[in-house]
Amino acid sequence: MLDFINNIPKAELHLHIEGSLEPELMFSLAQKNNIKLPYKNIQEVKDAYNFTNLQSFLDLYYNGAKVLITQQDFYDLTFEYLKKCHKQKILHTEIFFDPQTHTHRGIEFSTVLNGIKQALNDAKNEFKISSKLIMCFLRHLSQEDAFKTLEQALEFKEDIIAIGLDSSEIGNPPSKFEKVFKKAKELGFKLVAHAGEEASYEYINEALDLLEVNRIDHGVQAIQNEQLMKRLKQMQIALTVCPLSNTKLKVFETMQEHNIKKMLDFGINVTINSDDPAYFGGYLNENFIAVYKALDLSKQQIIQLAKNSFNSSFISIEEKQDYI
Numbered sequence: 504m505l506d507f508i509n510n511i512p513k514a515e516l517h518l519h520i521e522g523s524l525e526p527e528l529m530f531s532l533a534q535k536n537n538i539k540l541p542y543k544n545i546q547e548v549k550d551a552y553n554f555t556n557l558q559s560f561l562d563l564y565y566n567g568a569k570v571l572i573t574q575q576d577f578y579d580l581t582f583e584y585l586k587k588c589h590k591q592k593i594l595h596t597e598i599f600f601d602p603q604t605h606t607h608r609g610i611e612f613s614t615v616l617n618g619i620k621q622a623l624n625d626a627k628n629e630f631k632i633s634s635k636l637i638m639c640f641l642r643h644l645s646q647e648d649a650f651k652t653l654e655q656a657l658e659f660k661e662d663i664i665a666i667g668l669d670s671s672e673i674g675n676p677p678s679k680f681e682k683v684f685k686k687a688k689e690l691g692f693k694l695v696a697h698a699g700e701e702a703s704y705e706y707i708n709e710a711l712d713l714l715e716v717n718r719i720d721h722g723v724q725a726i727q728n729e730q731l732m733k734r735l736k737q738m739q740i741a742l743t744v745c746p747l748s749n750t751k752l753k754v755f756e757t758m759q760e761h762n763i764k765k766m767l768d769f770g771i772n773v774t775i776n777s778d779d780p781a782y783f784g785g786y787l788n789e790n791f792i793a794v795y796k797a798l799d800l801s802k803q804q805i806i807q808l809a810k811n812s813f814n815s816s817f818i819s820i821e822e823k824q825d826y827i
C-alpha cells in the first residue's frame with residue numbers, strides 16, 4: 504500500500520512556497536545574503552519547530568522568509584519544491600505565494616514572481632509538471648494593503664490563476680476582505696480562502712457567502728456544524744486539508760483524532776495537501792501515509808483522494824486533455 508500511495512499520480516492544491524524553505528537552504532541563503540538568523544546551526548532550527556498553535560508557527564515562518572532576497576533565491580526555493588513533486592508523483596501543483604511578506608521588506612513584487620515563474624517553466628520542461636500560482640493576501644494586514652497588492656499583481660495577471668487569504672485566522676474573518684475579493688472576482692481571478700483551520704466554522708460560511716470562494720483551504724472545523732457539513736456535501740466544493748499541518752499546529756492532538764476520514768465518508772470533496780512541508784515534517788506522500796496509517800484508509804479512499812485533487816484543481820477543460 505505504501506508503494507501504491509507513493510506512485511499514484513496526484514495534484515497538490517495547498518502549498519505555501521515560503522513553507523517549503525528547508526533549514527539547509529535557509530542557512531545557505533542567510534550566509535549568502537548576510538542575514539542574521541536566531542539559530543546557531545541547522546539542528547537548532549529543527550529543534551525550534553515545536554509549535555503550539557498557528558501563530559507560534561507563523562512567527563518563525565515570517566522570520567525564515569527574510570533570507571529570500573534575489574530572483575535566484577525565489578527560483579531556488581521553488582525549484583527545490585518541484586524536484587520533490589517529481590519524486591512524489593505530483594503531476595500538477597497549485598502554489599500559494601505571499602507577496603506582502605516580501606514587499607514589506609523592500610523586495611520588488613516582480614523579483615518574487617519572476618523567480619517563481621522561471622522555476623515553474625523549467626519544471627514544466629524538465630519534469631512535465633504543470634502548475635498554477637495563487638496569490639494570497641495576509642489577513643493580519645488591512646484590506647487597503649490587500650487592494651495595493653492586487654494592483655501590483657495586475658501586471659502579472661496572466662501568471663496568477665487565483666487569489667487566496669492566509670496568515671493569522673482568529674480575529675481576521677473573511678468579512679474583512681469582502682470588497683477586495685469582489686474586485687478580484689470582477690477581474691476574473693478564481694478565489695480561495697483559508698477558513699475553519701483553527702477559527703470557528705462560521706468563517707467557512709463567511710468565505711462561501713461573502714467571498715464566494717471556489718475552494719476552502721483547511722475547513723476542518725466544518726465538523727462542528729451539521730448544516731454546514733450538508734452544505735459542503737451538496738456543493739461538492741473542495742476542502743484542501745493538510746493533515747500533518749493540523750497535528751503540528753495542534754488543531755488535532757493526534758492523527759487518530761483527525762476528521763478527514765469522517766468528512767470523506769460523509770461525502771465531502773476533501774483533498775490531502777502538505778501546506779508548509781519544510782516546517783511540518785513531510786511532503787505530500789508523507790501526509791497521505793500518515794493519514795493512511797492513523798485512520799486505516801482503504802485503497803478506494805486513496806484513489807478517491809487522488810481523483811479529488813485533479814477534479815478540484817484549476818486546470819481548464821482544454822488543459823485537461825493533457826492528462827487523458
Ligand code: ADE
Pocket residue numbers: 519522557564669670671672697700748778779
Ligand atoms: N501561511 C502559511 N501556512 C499557513 C497556514 N497553515 N495557515 C494560515 N496561513 C498560513
Ligand code: ZN
Pocket residue numbers: 517519669697720778
Ligand atoms: Zn495554508
